[in-house]
Amino acid sequence: MGSQPALPLNSNQLNRTTGLSTALVAMAAFCWGISGGIGGILMADGWSAFVVASYRGAIGLLFVLGWLALRPRDSGLASGRLWVWSVIAGLGVAGNFSFYFVSIGEGSVAVAATLMYCAPVFVYLVSFALKLERATPLKWAAIAMVMVGVALLTGIYNIGASGVTPIGVGAGLLAGLSYALFIFGFKYAAPHGSPQAILVIAFAALCAILIGFADTGQVVAVLSTPDWPLFGILGVLGAGLSFILYIVGLNHTAPAVASIVAMVEPVTASLFGVVVLEESLVGMQVIGMGLILVTVTALSVYSSARRPA
Secondary structure: OOOOOOOOOOOHHHHHHHHEEEEEHHHHHHHHHHHHHHHHHHHHOOOOOOHHHHHHHHHHHHHHHHHHHHHHOOOOOOOOHHHHHHHHHHHHHHHHHHHHHHHHHHOHHHHHHHHHOOOOHHHHHHHHOOOOOOOOOOHHHHHHHHHHHHHHOOOOHHHHHHHOOOOHHHHHHHHHHHHHHHHHHHHHHHHOOOOHHHHHHHHHHHHHHHOOOHHHHHHHHHOOOOOOHHHHHHHHHHHHHHHHHHHHHHHHOHHHHHHHHHOOOOOOOHHHHOOOOOOOOOOOHHHHHHHHHHHHHHHHHHHHHHHOO
């Protein structure tokens, strides 16, 4: 199979392939949104954020190990650079999972998910610092708009009345920063191996990191708790199935389209929090959320449109 040239797709086939790929990205974002709500339920039952994050990562590791076993070619596991960048990606996803759930516990699913959606802003700031991206007035204006949105969403000007603690705000932003670290790690690991190999190393690193922070008693107790089906669903939707769907879907999805479709995650998480967890958002928070989502999406689309093919 590998030695045969791929047949060109006609326009109908290409449209169907692109549509399917976009649907896979949307499904992954939807799964991530639901996983935030499930994490909120588990923490409301008394489970710590690190235990919830550990099981999400461990179940994800099982899935990507299976993916690697089915598609072992060109894994790149013999490359030292693959391991270094994949471990960095793992550090990022470990921080993302953990800080996200801490932010949920200290605030709400809607606020945590939207703050995490600020990740592209951190990517830009790091890129500016490393001179990988040219800073322009338009980009700085977009970043300023996001900061205004964060202030409105979190009610940082009146933090006591907003129901969001400073820890919740900080953790949400750190979740976004951690996700930016994952993006950089995955990007620089990609030339040296397959996506499934990168994810196996990243999730293994995640498990090794988080197990040191998780309460051992709670980790063991999960195996016999009535809540274990929720942990299973969290791992499948939040890490195992979703990451595979996302990586496969990106193969034929334009970055600009993927940026827009990614809005499914914070919107889904917010709706889950409001409908299922009975969380509430005041008018200024809704305005702040909209400002963040629209600005970050526009910034990502603008960047993708200017990126050379």
